[in-house]
Amino acid sequence: DGGITQSPKYLFRKEGQNVTLSCEQNLNHDAMYWYRQDPGQGLRLIYYSQIVNDFQKGDIAEGYSVSREKKESFPLTVTSAQKNPTAFYLCASSAGLAGGGSSYNEQFFGPGTRLTVL
Amino acid sequence: AQSVSQHNHHVILSEAASLELGCNYSYGGTVNLFWYVQYPGQHLQLLLKYFSGDPLVKGIKGFEAEFIKSKFSFNLRKPSVQWSDTAEYFCAVIITSGTYKYIFGTGTRLKVLA
Numbered sequence: 001d002g003g004i005t006q007s008p009k010y011l012f013r014k015e016g017q018n019v020t021l022s023c024e025q026n027l028n029h030d031a032m033y034w035y036r037q038d039p040g041q042g043l044r045l046i047y048y049s050q051i052v053n054d055f056q057k058g059d060i061a062e063g064y065s066v067s068r069e070k071k072e073s074f075p076l077t078v079t080s081a082q083k084n085p086t087a088f089y090l091c092a093s094s095a096g097l098a099g100g101g102s103s104y105n106e107q108f109f110g111p112g113t114r115l116t117v118l
Numbered sequence: 119a120q121s122v123s124q125h126n127h128h129v130i131l132s133e134a135a136s137l138e139l140g141c142n143y144s145y146g147g148t149v150n151l152f153w154y155v156q157y158p159g160q161h162l163q164l165l166l167k168y169f170s171g172d173p174l175v176k177g178i179k180g181f182e183a184e185f186i187k188s189k190f191s192f193n194l195r196k197p198s199v200q201w202s203d204t205a206e207y208f209c210a211v212i213i214t215s216g217t218y219k220y221i222f223g224t225g226t227r228l229k230v231l232a
Contacts, residue, residue: 033220035222040127040225041224042208042222042224042225043162043208043222044222045219045221048218048220050218056218090162092162097214097218105212105214105220106152106164106167107152107220108164109154109161109163110161112161
C-alpha cells in the first residue's frame with residue numbers, strides 16, 4: 001500500500017526539549033512538506049523539500065529544522081526555540097513542485113502527529 | 119501578501135440542503151486551485167482541483183467548484199449534502215511563479231444534521 005506514514009501519533013514533550021517527528025513516504029515523490037495545523041488557522045507551511053539534500057523555509061520555519069537525506073524521509077525537529085510548539089503536525093508529499101501536468105503538485109497527506117508540550 | 123480566504127468558518131445544514139463554501143485568493147498571476155477535505159479522524163484528502171481548461175471542475179462525492187478568475191474565487195458546491203459530508207474543508211492555492219507557495223485557507227467546518 002502506497003502512502004505516507006507519520007510517527008508517533010501522539011507525542012508529549014517537556015519544555016526545553018527538542019523532539020523529532022518522523023515522516024516516511026513510499027510514493028516515490030520528489031517533494032515533501034511539513035505543515036502545522038492550529039484551530040481556526042488552517043494549515044501553515046513550515047518547510048518543504050523539492051529534492052534530496054535540498055529544503056526551503058516556509059512561512060513559519062522559526063524554531064524548526066528539517067533534513068532530507070533520503071527521498072523517502074523528511075523528519076522535522078521541533079526545537080526548544082519554538083515558542084508555541086503544541087499543535088497538530090502534518091506531513092505531505094507530491095510528485096514535484098511545478099509543471100509535469102495536473103497531478104504533479106497534488107499533495108498527499110499523512111495522518112499527522114499531535115505534539116503536546118507539558 | 120498572497121492569501122486565501124474562506125469566509126464561512128462554521129456551517130450547519132440539514133441533509134438534502136444545498137452547499138456553497140466560499141474561497142477567495144489574493145494573487146494576480148497564474149494559480150492552481152484545490153479543495154481538500156478532512157473527515158473526522160481521517161487524513162486530509164483531495165476533493166477536486168483546477169489547473170486549466172473548463173473552469174467548472176467536478177470532484178469526488180458529487181462536489182464541484184467553479185473558478186471565476188475575475189472574482190479570484192473558487193467556490194465549492196454540492197446540490198444536496200449528506201450526513202457523511204460532515205467534515206472540515208480547506209481551499210488551497212499554489213503559486214508556482216517566482217518563489218513557490220502553497221497556501222491553505224483557514225478551513226470551514228461543515229456539520230450536516232441527519
